Amino acid sequence: MKLLDQDSAKRITDKVMALTKADECRVTLSGSRKGNVRYARNSVSTAGLVEDTQLTVAVAYGKRQGTAQVNEFDDKSLEKAVRRAEETARLAPENPEFMPAIAKQAFRPSATFNPNASEFTPEYRAEVAFQSIDAARKKGLVAAGFFSDSTGFECIANSNGVFGYQELASLNFTVTTRTEDGRGSGWVNRAAYDPKQFDARAASEIAIEKALRSVEAKALEPGRYTVVLEPSASSDLLNFMFTAFDARQADEGRSFLAKKGGGNRLGERLFDEKVNVWADPWDANAPVLPWEQQSMLARQKTDLIRNGQVASLDYDRYWAQKTGKPASADHGNIIMAGGSKSTEQLIAETRKGILVTRTWYIRMVDPQSVLLTGLTRDGTFYIENGQIKHPIKNFRFNESPVVMLNNIDELGKPMLIGDAGSRFRMMIPAMRVRDFNFTSLSDAV
Amino acid sequence: MERRTFLKVSAAAGGTLLVPVFGNAIAAEELVNPMAIQFKKALADAALNAATKAGASYCDVRIGRYLNQFITTRDTNVENIVNTESSGVGVRVLANGAYGFVATNVMTADAVAEAARQAVAIARANARLQSEPVRLAPVKGVGEVAWATPFTKDWRTVPVKDKAEMLIAANKAALATGATFMTSMLFQVNQQKYFASTDGSYIDQDIHRLWSPFTATAVDKASGKFRTRDGLSSPAGMGYEFFDAQPRHKVRAAGGVTTLYHGAYDIVEDAKAAGRQAREKLTAKSVEPGKYDLVLSPEHLFLTIHESVGHATELDRVLGYEANYAGTSFATLDKWQSKKFKYGSDIVNFVADRTTPGSLGAVGYDDEGVPGKRWDIIKDGVLVNYQATRDQAHIIGEHQSHGCSFADSWSSVQFQRMPNVSLQAGRKKLTPDELVKDVKKGIYILGRGSYSIDQQRYNFQFGGQLFYEIKDGKITQQLGDVAYQANTQEFWNACTAMCDERDWRMGGSFFDGKGQPSQISAVSHGSSTTRFNGINVINTARKIA
Numbered sequence: 001m002k003l004l005d006q007d008s009a010k011r012i013t014d015k016v017m018a019l020t021k022a023d024e025c026r027v028t029l030s031g032s033r034k035g036n037v038r039y040a041r042n043s044v045s046t047a048g049l050v051e052d053t054q055l056t057v058a059v060a061y062g063k064r065q066g067t068a069q070v071n072e073f074d075d076k077s078l079e080k081a082v083r084r085a086e087e088t089a090r091l092a093p094e095n096p097e098f099m100p101a102i103a104k105q106a107f108r109p110s111a112t113f114n115p116n117a118s119e120f121t122p123e124y125r126a127e128v129a130f131q132s133i134d135a136a137r138k139k140g141l142v143a144a145g146f147f148s149d150s151t152g153f154e155c156i157a158n159s160n161g162v163f164g165y166q167e168l169a170s171l172n173f174t175v176t177t178r179t180e181d182g183r184g185s186g187w188v189n190r191a192a193y194d195p196k197q198f199d200a201r202a203a204s205e206i207a208i209e210k211a212l213r214s215v216e217a218k219a220l221e222p223g224r225y226t227v228v229l230e231p232s233a234s235s236d237l238l239n240f241m242f243t244a245f246d247a248r249q250a251d252e253g254r255s256f257l258a259k260k261g262g263g264n265r266l267g268e269r270l271f272d273e274k275v276n277v278w279a280d281p282w283d284a285n286a287p288v289l290p291w292e293q294q295s296m297l298a299r300q301k302t303d304l305i306r307n308g309q310v311a312s313l314d315y316d317r318y319w320a321q322k323t324g325k326p327a328s329a330d331h332g333n334i335i336m337a338g339g340s341k342s343t344e345q346l347i348a349e350t351r352k353g354i355l356v357t358r359t360w361y362i363r364m365v366d367p368q369s370v371l372l373t374g375l376t377r378d379g380t381f382y383i384e385n386g387q388i389k390h391p392i393k394n395f396r397f398n399e400s401p402v403v404m405l406n407n408i409d410e411l412g413k414p415m416l417i418g419d420a421g422s423r424f425r426m427m428i429p430a431m432r433v434r435d436f437n438f439t440s441l442s443d444a445v
Numbered sequence: 446m447e448r449r450t451f452l453k454v455s456a457a458a459g460g461t462l463l464v465p466v467f468g469n470a471i472a473a474e475e476l477v478n479p480m481a482i483q484f485k486k487a488l489a490d491a492a493l494n495a496a497t498k499a500g501a502s503y504c505d506v507r508i509g510r511y512l513n514q515f516i517t518t519r520d521t522n523v524e525n526i527v528n529t530e531s532s533g534v535g536v537r538v539l540a541n542g543a544y545g546f547v548a549t550n551v552m553t554a555d556a557v558a559e560a561a562r563q564a565v566a567i568a569r570a571n572a573r574l575q576s577e578p579v580r581l582a583p584v585k586g587v588g589e590v591a592w593a594t595p596f597t598k599d600w601r602t603v604p605v606k607d608k609a610e611m612l613i614a615a616n617k618a619a620l621a622t623g624a625t626f627m628t629s630m631l632f633q634v635n636q637q638k639y640f641a642s643t644d645g646s647y648i649d650q651d652i653h654r655l656w657s658p659f660t661a662t663a664v665d666k667a668s669g670k671f672r673t674r675d676g677l678s679s680p681a682g683m684g685y686e687f688f689d690a691q692p693r694h695k696v697r698a699a700g701g702v703t704t705l706y707h708g709a710y711d712i713v714e715d716a717k718a719a720g721r722q723a724r725e726k727l728t729a730k731s732v733e734p735g736k737y738d739l740v741l742s743p744e745h746l747f748l749t750i751h752e753s754v755g756h757a758t759e760l761d762r763v764l765g766y767e768a769n770y771a772g773t774s775f776a777t778l779d780k781w782q783s784k785k786f787k788y789g790s791d792i793v794n795f796v797a798d799r800t801t802p803g804s805l806g807a808v809g810y811d812d813e814g815v816p817g818k819r820w821d822i823i824k825d826g827v828l829v830n831y832q833a834t835r836d837q838a839h840i841i842g843e844h845q846s847h848g849c850s851f852a853d854s855w856s857s858v859q860f861q862r863m864p865n866v867s868l869q870a871g872r873k874k875l876t877p878d879e880l881v882k883d884v885k886k887g888i889y890i891l892g893r894g895s896y897s898i899d900q901q902r903y904n905f906q907f908g909g910q911l912f913y914e915i916k917d918g919k920i921t922q923q924l925g926d927v928a929y930q931a932n933t934q935e936f937w938n939a940c941t942a943m944c945d946e947r948d949w950r951m952g953g954s955f956f957d958g959k960g961q962p963s964q965i966s967a968v969s970h971g972s973s974t975t976r977f978n979g980i981n982v983i984n985t986a987r988k989i990a
Binding site: 034036037038039040041042043044045046047048049050051052053054067068069070071072084088091095096097122123125126129130133142144145146148174175176178182185187252253254256258259260261262270271360361362363364365366367368369370371373374375377378394396398400402403406439440441442443444445 | 522523524526527528529530531532533543544545546547548549550551563564566567568570571573574575576577605606625626662664666667668669670671672673764765766767768769770772773775856857858860895896897898899900901902903904906908926928930932961962983985986987988989990
């Protein structure tokens with residue numbers, strides 16, 4: 001199905017709402033065209049294009065609500081979705097936590113779309129793969145990479161007059177280059193909204209350099225080390241922590257933000273005072289939709305951590321009403337303040353430490369302390385007197401991002417992180433952190 | 446690796462779904478009526494003909510209708526019921542020796558023919574980058590056949606009210622025995638998959654799976670401490686009869702510390718135990734780090750098997766196709782070729798299969814039209830084979846695919862996914878209680894906890910749900926803050942005993958993630974209670990600001 005423009009999307013949402021006799025109706029409509037090329041062993045392994053459009057209809061009779069989702073759009077299918085939702089709603093008991101559809105919202109557009117997205121074609125993707133593979137081949141390396149692009153739209157509407165429509169387009173790229181003998185490996189991650197801001201060959205050269213430098217890795221004893229974390233390396237750890245910035249979880253005593261004896265830790269200084277984090281849908285580097293799909297609330301620019309203090313917690317509409325606080329939309333992005341220094345400058349100012357390019361398979365061990373475990377991967381190096389001395393074997397770490405953000409020495413330049421399944425779009429700086437806890441060695445390259 | 450794609454999809458689908466819903470959320474009569482087979486065949490033929498005409502040397506078409514129902518509850522409220530229905534067509538072609546793939550949700554002959562032509566164009570655009578053309582192991586066309594998950598009770602026809610009441614009853618049971626909060630969920634999946642290829646196959650499959658995880662949380666507000674105990678159920682490839690547990694489905698854990706389940710599940714009984722055990726965890730003794738003999742229950746061991754054996758023996762990883770994401774593998778071709786690589790001790794035998802009834806990985810055919818089969822992966826401790834697809838079989842000298850190619854949706858391209866990979870039961874008669882009797886200093890671990898393994902499947906760390914100290918052959922008390930770290934090869938070579946087939950049962954992963962774009966897959970892993978000597982245990986307790 002062709003991607004829907006605003007008028008076409010509105011016609012569908014209006015038609016759906018006209019079909020129901022329920023007290024209220026909420027509709028979400030989204031469509032995308034996603035292209036990708038995947039390569040490994042210096043050859044393309046898969047390449048594809050997927051087009052899909054989905055409609056979700058939720059209707060309510062009083063506090064009874066029902067929902068249905070379909071991906072068909074003829075009149076019969078639209079009616080089918082509405083009748084299914086109504087049937088469910090009529091059978092539903094009242095939900096004590098039901099929140100009625102919100103009143104009309106003002107959505108200030110954000111720059112999630114770029115007209116250059118029309119450049120995303122099979123030939124463009126093949127050229128990305130060629131540039132990356134060619135660069136690796138010339139150095140005798142083996143490349144495995146993935147490029148994906150997405151163009152589409154999101155639309156929300158409800159029977160109180162809420163209507164939002166916005167187009168989206170973005171690209172993500174990662175490549176791992178390995179030496180033929182498997183003793184060296186390097187990785188790079190790039191994300192952008194505009195294809196003109198992306199250079200596959202230049203990005204691949206970074207992974208190539210890391211691969212070449214990472215052979216002959218030496219083993220270092222596990223322990224606590226100063227680390228220089230590239231932005232991609234720390235973003236996964238932070239992602240875990242920010243998903244716990246929820247007022248209800250904290251108030252109920254089941255998160256690291258719960259206060260001993262009851263209540264939450266809003267306003268407390270839990271991190272180094274250099275730490276400043278906020279969400280902003282209109283940020284020029286990491287724009288996201290100006291609404292939250294679930295509640296249809298308009299997003300606001302919101303501080304999460306200010307000078308090391310917990311500046312806000314997320315209140316969903318029910319918990320906000322129960323506690324007398326303003327409701328907040330879920331954040332679409334996480335932006336962390338940094339400095340102007342490059343990762344290289346942070347390395348140059350490090351007497352002894354470890355450079356971590358990428359982290360891997362991070363999982364929660366203990367939500368009480370946000371203790372996470374995971375590993376380093378694809379380029380880990382020992383730094384001495386401001387220089388990379390030699391590659392080292394990978395480590396497993398057991399560390400909490402709360403502890404990590406208390407041990408910050410210096411922050412570098414923030415960078416947009418590619419979509420690795422995170423709930424947030426993230427702009428994270430490189431950082432130098434003291435006493436990072438490595439607990440065992442890994443032989444994996 | 447486990448992913449949360451399903452949850453993400455469900456949340457997105459839910460949109461404004463924070464509501465309780467009772468009754469049939471999707472009209473049952475519509476759900477149980479699949480698309481007409483002749484309609485699917487006509488669509489498939491339109492794609493096959495268009496692809497061939499455009500120059501494809503091979504084409505396969507997958508027409509899918511995917512129905513998911515996802516129910517979440519919290520304490521005594523039903524929070525969310527998500528019903529999703531997604532239909533569409535995925536067309537994969539080979540042209541000039543390269544793959545191309547296009548998927549569309551427009552199910553007309555013209556649209557799928559256009560998708561086929563686009564797929565050929567994509568394949569041609571990439572053919573210049575091929576170092577060698579794709580080689581497919583032959584598959585004999587099977588004509589028009591069908592396969593369905595055997596079940597006696599269709600989840601689609603069970604009233605939502607009954608399902609929600611079951612979850613709420615479980616929540617109440619946990620709250621009554623010590624939990625402060627309780628959440629429970631029910632995932633139900635029906636994949637109606639139609640596969641056709643230029644080999645001459647038209648395969649219609651109807652696959653059903655379900656899983657009901659929960660988390661009981663105990664909070665001590667005075668100390669600010671909280672602990673959780675997740676359910677000990679295993680997801681299953683069967684119908685709703687999974688919840689009709691009879692006494693014969695209940696298994697007494699070693700020392701009688703809890704009840705476990707085999708073949709069916711009593712969620713209310715498990716929740717009752719969970720409430721009590723979550724509360725006990727608040728005061729459990731923090732473990733002393735060091736070397737212990739570990740006695741691992743199948744409900745825990747399945748995940749260690751999944752990560753350290755299942756993923757490590759995927760041939761695409763071994764060859765480097767996952768190098769950029771899920772990683773490679775230490776189980777390299779030279780180790781397999783040597784025919785003497787000791788992956789584990791002599792008693793360690795792993796079998797891959799797509800045929801075990803009730804397992805998540807049981808299907809009639811894979812997404813390349815290859816029939817499900819069973820084969821050895823590790824025999825008497827030695828690595829003897831991998832998991833392969835049609836385009837990989839020749840690399841390991843085989844003339845047939847293992848049937849390991851799958852996609853998680855009509856809109857995803859199929860690629861190598863693991864079958865059920867299971868540790869065979871011990872040959873000597875041995876019960877879990879008898880196994881524990883031989884342990885001087887050990888820990889008995891049950892349930893899935895945190896899990897992490899490196900990108901070549903060497904170094905891993907696993908937690909669990911319940912940890913019991915074993916002292917001089919006796920289970921004494923619950924322990925807390927336990928995780929074990931090991932190297933895959935050392936770990937499986939430290940395997941010293943396992944219970945016999947009376948104790949063999951499956952755990953499973955409902956959301957196993959791999960690939961770019963990431964896809965999920967469901968797979969089971971069986972074992973009996975198994976012992977590993979001298980494994981490094983760490984203490985995970987930490988203090989934050």
